[in-house]
Amino acid sequence: MGSAFSCCDSDKVDEGVPPRDGHSPWRIFTFKELHSATNGFSEDNKLGEGGFGSVYWGKTSDGLQIAVKQLKSMNSKAEMEFAVEVEVLGRVRHKNLLGLRGYCASAEQRLIVYDYMPNLSxxxxxxxxxxxxxxxxxxxxxxxxxxxxxxxxxxxxxxxxxxxxxxxxxxxxxxxxxxxxxxxxxxxxxxxxxxxxxxxxxxxxxxxxxxxxxxxxxxxxxxxxxxxxxxxxxxxxxxxxxxxxxxxxxxxxxxxxxxxxxxxxxxxxxxxxxxxxxxxxxxxxxxxxxxxxxxxxxxxxxxxxxxxxxxxxxxxxxxxxxxxxxxxxxxxxxxxxxxxxxxxxxxxxxxxxxxxxxxxxAYGVFGAMSNVQKMHDPYKRYADRMGKKG
Incomplete structure (x- = not known):
């Protein structure tokens, strides 16, 4: 993996493949961005959990709803599945395939970012x-x-x-x-x-x-x-x-x-x-x-x-x-x-x-989806706090 996925800790935003079929390009997210978007990977934002790790609902600063898959372990099997998924998702662009919104890879973290699907699975x-x-x-x-x-x-x-x-x-x-x-x-x-x-x-x-x-x-x-x-x-x-x-x-x-x-x-x-x-x-x-x-x-x-x-x-x-x-x-x-x-x-x-x-x-990308009603918008919370201060 090494150098291929080492740019995630930088605050620079890298664009991925150009958009096709109306899809946005994927990009490299910083860990800080994804941490903020998911309320610090809060339990309240967890969509599901599997052997690979956990998936969290999040919302970026520009209002995009995302699902963030955070790999639990950094063993060779997990590394391979992460590499395969990023490689494949980076190639595919079709209206009936969940494409890659982005990823983050640092020394300690492997995260894949998808668009959030409101009707789940x-x-x-x-x-x-x-x-x-x-x-x-x-x-x-x-x-x-x-x-x-x-x-x-x-x-x-x-x-x-x-x-x-x-x-x-x-x-x-x-x-x-x-x-x-x-x-x-x-x-x-x-x-x-x-x-x-x-x-x-x-x-x-x-x-x-x-x-x-x-x-x-x-x-x-x-x-x-x-x-x-x-x-x-x-x-x-x-x-x-x-x-x-x-x-x-x-x-x-x-x-x-x-x-x-x-x-x-x-x-x-x-x-x-x-x-x-x-x-x-x-x-x-x-x-x-x-x-x-x-x-x-x-x-x-x-x-x-x-x-x-x-x-x-x-x-x-x-x-x-x-x-x-x-x-x-x-x-x-x-x-x-x-x-x-x-x-x-x-x-x-x-x-x-x-x-x-x-x-x-067994439950795929978004997990069993038991916590959907409890998810919290990090930016709404921030806006509410600012409104109360005003």
Whole structure:
């Protein structure tokens, strides 16, 4: 890392890449700026916490709302994920990807700065604190599905070198004030050189979303993201978790639950009950079909993200007929038996069958978002104090 990220303690503001697609350029923040913006990294401003560290809400002196990810440890693993995320985020510019607002790196600190997303994550609306409010109607779910798919299409087909995200899940799809989706958290991303179809690597991600060839053998390709997106799509349509606990401690994947309904063409029964029947049945079938194709057990049978976007928009790519069976494989009993503490645990393995789980990383960039109502604007406090003095 060294010299590449050593300018953060200076008060000089460095501009990053020029703006594209309407995005502002990223820049290097000083630690002092971020300390002030977050009320000294106050507990009241904490958005969430994971194995990587903590994320804080903040507001800069010019009024920009930000989320600041502060890495907890300075070990080689954390350094690598920080370097990868800054490298990847510095490259990407797309309306459906959470870009880099800036970073800070000093001798003791590693911080990444994002724009704050007022509607938090898809996870918070499907399973978290906003689930009961049912803000995600069918139209918003369509927007989330198509926008997320377009973000992944950009990563896989339009940016060079191509990027595999490796951690597509509901907590890593953030929602802006209009419920437009932004795919986030590139700490596990892989840059794929031209001409390389797949790589073998240490497995990282969240069980339930992992493609079988990746979970079991560490084979990673764009198709792994496609599989994860298929699970996300099923989750978005049905409102169910990727893995759910049944009575007696048995665990069932969303594909195991959905397969009988798909096979019998009972698509309406797959729709999230919270929608109360308010959805377009033809679009529901399109989404289920796209999901079923994405979660095929063999990578070569899955569509690419260009085809997925077409499917979601109602255009049937050549050779991709309606898939009435998921044909997705179950995770091995050895993997599922290790999954004890949470439905949302992160999984890490050496690609040879040996793995471990880390529940603390499960919630993505903005964490579990439990403290949203308690966040304090540092500059409003200052203005209030000045007003009282006057």
């Amino acid at each position: 898809l996870l918070s609306h499907l399973h978290g604190q906003f689930a009961a409010e049912v803000q995600l109607d069918w139209k918003k779910r369509m927007k989330v599905a198509i926008g997320s798919a377009e973000g992944l299409l950009y990563l896989h087909h339009e940016v060079t070198p191509h990027i595999i995200h490796r951690d597509i899940k509901a907590s890593n799809v953030l929602l802006d004030s209009n419920f437009d989706p932004l795919v986030a958290d590139f700490g596990f991303a892989k840059l794929i050189p031209d001409g390389v179809s797949h790589m073998t690597t240490r497995v990282k991600g969240t069980l339930g979303y992992l493609a079988p060839e990746y979970a079991m053998w560490g084979k990673v390709s764009e198709s792994c993201d496609v599989y994860s997106f298929g699970i996300l799509l099923l989750e978005l349509v049905t409102g169910r978790k990727p893995i759910e606990k049944l009575p007696g401690g048995v665990k069932r994947t969303i594909t195991e639950w959905a397969e009988p309904y798909i096979e019998k063409g009972r698509f309406r029964e797959l729709a999230d009950p919270k929608l109360r029947g308010n959805f377009d049945e033809e679009q529901l079938k399109q989404f289920i079909n796209a999901a079923a194709l994405c979660v095929q057990s063999e990578p070569e049978r899955r569509p690419n993200m260009k085809e997925v976007v077409e499917l979601l928009k109602g255009n049937e790519p050549k050779g991709k007929v309606m898939q009435l069976r998921l044909k997705s494989v179950k995770y091995g009993d050895d993997l599922v038996s290790m999954d004890q503490a949470s439905d949302d645990e992160d999984y890490e393995s050496d690609g040879k069958g040996a793995g471990r789980y880390d529940e603390s990383d």
